[in-house]
Amino acid sequence: MAALSLSNVDTYTKKKKLSHDHEGKGKPVFQEQWITQKLDHFNGADSRVWNQKFVLTETYYRAGGPVFLMIGGEGPINSGWIAMNPRSAWLTYAKKLGALCLMVEHRFYGDSRPMADLSTENLRFLSSQQALADLAHFRTAIAKQRGLTNSKWVAFGGSYPGALAAWSRLKYPHLIHAAVASSAPLHATVNFSEYLEVVWRALAAENPECPLLVKKAFDTLQERIKDPNNYDNITKDFNLCSKLQIQSEKDRAYILDALAENIMNTVQYNNDNIEFESALDTNCTIKTVCGVMSDASLGDPYYRFAAFVRLRTRTYLLKPCFKDLTYNANLQDLRNTSYSGPHGGGGRQWTYQTCTEFGYFQTTDSPNQPFGGFGLQYHVEQCQDNFNISAKTLYAGIDQTNENYGSYNIRATRIVFPNGSIDPWHALGITSSISDDLPAIFIKGTAHCANMYPARAEDLPQLTLAREHIFQLLQKWLKEK
Incomplete structure (x- = not known):
């Protein structure tokens, strides 16, 4: 799920920095x-x-x-x-x-x-x-x-x-x-399908063809990911850190969601002046997305989307490869209850709050958006898998929040x-x-x-x-x- 907050450490790769700046007054700012x-x-x-x-x-x-x-x-x-x-x-x-x-x-x-x-x-x-x-x-x-x-x-x-x-x-x-x-x-809403509808409109405002090209790319990706014979090529195309493994429908939804978030997060923080937070991908914008998606020299839209993911990973996030996990591997990370665990900085806690209070699940259930393959059921089942929270309990919690x-x-x-x-x-x-x-x-x-x-x-x-x-x-x- 695309990150929500200003302070969410999973949104951007951040440099460790303890800020006790001075304004020439000889005392800490805070x-x-x-x-x-x-x-x-x-x-x-x-x-x-x-x-x-x-x-x-x-x-x-x-x-x-x-x-x-x-x-x-x-x-x-x-x-x-x-x-x-x-x-x-x-x-x-x-x-x-x-x-x-x-x-x-x-x-x-x-x-x-x-x-x-x-x-x-x-x-x-x-x-x-x-x-x-x-x-x-x-x-x-x-x-x-x-x-x-x-x-x-x-x-x-x-x-x-x-x-x-x-x-x-x-x-x-x-x-x-x-x-x-x-x-x-x-x-509060369980099915936040409007999120990706806004992504579509934001891309279209830059170039009316842009969201159509992203949709074509994602349609191709969804088709190719059905065939295990394509896994090696997909791994290479997106520069994944390890060979793609799809052992369940949740694995498929998980990798599709993860790849889509490259565009989702770019749109969400487009041109925000976030560099002072030590965020690394500050210059990756909607213009970057649509520029790559319009570059026919890169091949068909699928290859252009793959090129954008590689570009964002290496140039803006400064990562050697795109970290991919299976659904179960990520689930094990989320189940880690230590503050020093893989999601102890906020991922496990925020997932719990979405499952008990807010929902906010960014699904592909609307026809007016460019992605596919990570619908509502996938998100709802994560609450059950992570915290043993049923769909009934989830919906009741969201209703209570609005009430x-x-x-x-x-x-x-x-x-x-x-x-x-x-x-x-x-x-x-x-x-x-x-x-x-x-x-x-x-x-x-x-x-x-x-x-x-x-x-x-x-x-x-x-x-x-x-x-x-x-x-x-x-x-x-x-x-x-």
Whole structure:
């Protein structure tokens, strides 16, 4: 499944970097601290506690200023978001408004580990509702500790944390004064077939022939992968790290999904200014995809798609080959309950949340998209295989999420919803204003969380205007009681 969050470590290959940048002031930009949280906020008889990581910077704070809270998501918090150079959008707002800036890590991700391991039994304490209660306690405790009880707190987040930002304002309006919910998927759904429909439209906006060529390529791949005699050639064509092995329908769906994600992730982060996060494939864009897919010298569309996968793997991800696994091999990795396991950085935890709360399964069930072979059943069965979660339980969990938060019909005030037209996740977000106090900013031609990243000269004018619009809303809302 294409990665959701800004902080998802599986999205990009990242360089290890501990950021204690200085601005010539002789002091660290941010401080790393910890706060004690309850394991279960909804069971008064459970007294167990754990330590949650957060970082803060007082660089821009002026007495009486607001408090900005950046919410962590399905991965370790990335210090790039609170470092000063380059300056991400929320820090630009903080400098202008004199805000204290805090960034808090989500329970069960990064170094914030409520339990000793990631067993299914322990993961029952991983939910958005528990995470929101963490935020409420965090806000209350830090405000008391630092004399900020009367300060106005603004929640920020992008992607899943964007939804948490909106929901924190919805559920705790006495604690959170306003929220900026960027690229927030507020509607939970099991079958998120719209994701690939947006991918189709995004490719077509670059070149109307592009998604048709991708579809032809994938149709050919699906046909060839049925015959074991083609496995050696497919291995060579896509520069797989090991010989292709298909022993089940799930193996077939798994490799098709993995190869499709080369284009899915490229579209999702198209032209986002993500280099400051130490992401490696920052220059791989929709233009790159469609350029390769239109190059007849590479052969028919199948060979062009294979060429794109090789290009992205070697040139942008700096990998010697495309890592392929069988479904069962990946399943064993996902079943590893250690934080240091192959998916302990966030993959196992986020898969659990999709199976219990959100779904978000990016299926090929729609006819209006370029891929095939990884339909809804494949995704639903992963929940059973990984966590023994039945389809009935899965659907009930998704219904409960929408019932709890309101889906598209959120009833709150002072929340802004920025979304990009190219971002496939906008299909689950709010793209039209609900009211003056629940405005949507739909940014044509931009991708996932584009408004959150540091500004640059080549930004589209509408992206620059969107960032300014958000600032004006913050100015207005911070004047309100």
